[in-house]
Amino acid sequence: MIFLIVFFIALSLTFLAATIINSFFLPSLKKPSPRADHSERVAVFVPMRNEEGNVAGLVSTLKGLTYRNISFSILDDHSDDGTYKKLLEQIDGDERFTVIQGKPLPSGWAGKVHACHQLSQSDSSDYLLFVDADVRLHPQTIQASLTLLKKRKASLLSGFPRFPVSLFFEKLIVPLQHFVILFHLPLFLANLTKWPPATAAHGAFMLFKSEAYHGIGGHAVIKSSLVDDVDLAKAMKRSNYRVVLANVTGYVSCYMYRSNKEVWNGFTKNLFPGLGRSILLVIFLSLFYSVFYIAPLLLSIYGIVTHQLLWVMPYLLTVMQKAYVDLLTGQRPFLSLLMPLSAIGLVVLMNASMWRGLKKQGYEWKGRLYQ
Template sequence: MFYYILFLLIILLWTWINRLFMPSLYSTTSDSIQPEVAVLVPLRNEEKHVPALLESLSQLSYPNLSFYFLNDGSTDQTLSLLTKHVKQLKKAHIINGETLPAGWVGKVHACHQLSQHAYGSFFLFIDADIRLNSDTIERCLHLMIEKRVGLLTGFPRFPTKTILSKILVPMQHVVVLLHLPLFVANHFSNPAFTAAHGSFMFFSKKAYEDSGGHQAVKNSLVEDVHLTRLVKKSGHKVCLANITRAVTCFMYETNQEVWNGFSKNIFPGLGRSVSLVLLITLFYISVFLVPCFLLFYGLITGTILYCLPLILTFLIRLVIDQFTKQERWTWLLMPISCLMLLVIMYYSMYLGLRKKGFEWKGRRYQ
């Protein structure tokens, strides 16, 4: 028991230290140099997000912005709502997307088309469910210029509505801060140490073009990670930042969307590696599920020491949740979150190995 508690203490210390190497976006005074930034938004059946998205973008304080919206074959009111509300913005352009060619993933093709229409020294790709604070652009540019970064990305704050989203969506922060050595990821060019969130990808135009852009990852279901690796390989620096103070993502509206989204991304995100799935299973059971059984044993036998491992696992999650501005009580769900993550990981692996394909927004991919 002593060595197991020591093991959990080391993980807690690692998590606390690791977060120190993820820079935050702090408020800053306006710089004298204000390069043009193109904000690029692909949309497919996003009618529920369009009004709030455009309201958020209209509040941005950065003066040198242009906006590009691509309607990717929407069958709802996305296009009409765009046309109605886009008047709030200056220098806004609506693009009707082309038919999806064979060999392309829908969102990747939409982003590629956006990049071909956009002008500016920087390209900010965001999803329709993103909301930006008014000074987000200034904060990002200040960090990018200061650290000479070619790509700034990060995991937003995730307000959650449904029970499955509360259980699973904040686990994205857990996975990054628990597994990725951020000092290595943010200071070295090794593409193996890479994470990104496709809902917020802020490129310098040169880094985007040097990497090959979305065309270079046209058939990827985890194009954010693969494109980030290409940015590193092309010689540009990548910064994975804590953007939760400036960027909010209303990621999934229903439990079904949560299930489909995670099952689409997990196994491809692990490189379709069965051995990695098994290794992750062993780690999560050891760190987050075994303490539940030890607590039960400790309560039965009256051995208080057996309650300590669960307290430590809760502290690991609490450190992450406080740093990433998640709801204050979701750390209590950690054992359930871990179990559900394993379940959906194995479902994602089943879909991948059996060639069932992954479904997202009415399209099916292998």
């Protein structure tokens, strides 16, 4: 029994150390120097579908950007709420804004991908920034992003935003996106090589050099993808362009979901396709998180009941690992205490996503059904 607990402690320490070391290869957006000279034209693109509740916050955050040579194109993708009307009201004649009425969704295209494709045809600026409607930006986001993009000589900059969370299920699941990246993705390979398998991106914030984006064919090359952000970043690498994944949490926030149902639908839509629809990978990850992130809670309960505090150590180390990620990414660190529940939620979502895919039930999002 002592061997078992020592084994758990050793592995938990290894996971913590690996996460810390991996984080050294995740650059952060930093306050741009006053001497930084960015004069290139930047086009900001926002696809919107039934986003009436986000219109005011989105338009306000875009108007607050201090970069001068900028334009904003927003596409209303057949919303059946008041999105379009509210956009016009909030823009209030600001000439930097263009509102586009989306075309009907063609067969074989995913909705967001088609919306982004239409947006990309509307402007030929030097840089193209795709953001989601639920994103809020620091006033100097463009300057900070261009500085890092140029420093790394990259053609795509992306990053997982800070996630303010309020719903209980959201608190368990949404911040795990940062955990998965910092724990599982080899950031050395992701940021210093053009190897496509070592790639991650977040569709809520993707800044492209226009020449490179159009050079690979833009969103049209991944027209049916449900994980369009990662697939587009991989396409960039396959075409020999450098991609940088950054910690953008100091500049970009994303209010992803408004209900627990949206959390469920959003993650079931992305998880199994994001894992390459691999049954073996879902089984492996389910076992991995069950053994190393759910079982430590049971071990700690046993240790407390039997007054053997050594058995509490694996749980404390998993909490420390999650807390490190949360502190690094602007999340509330007390959520790390719930790591076993987060792991349970992740395992359930992975398997639910897999079963929907295998049974050909499709994935529901924004009133559309995808296979």
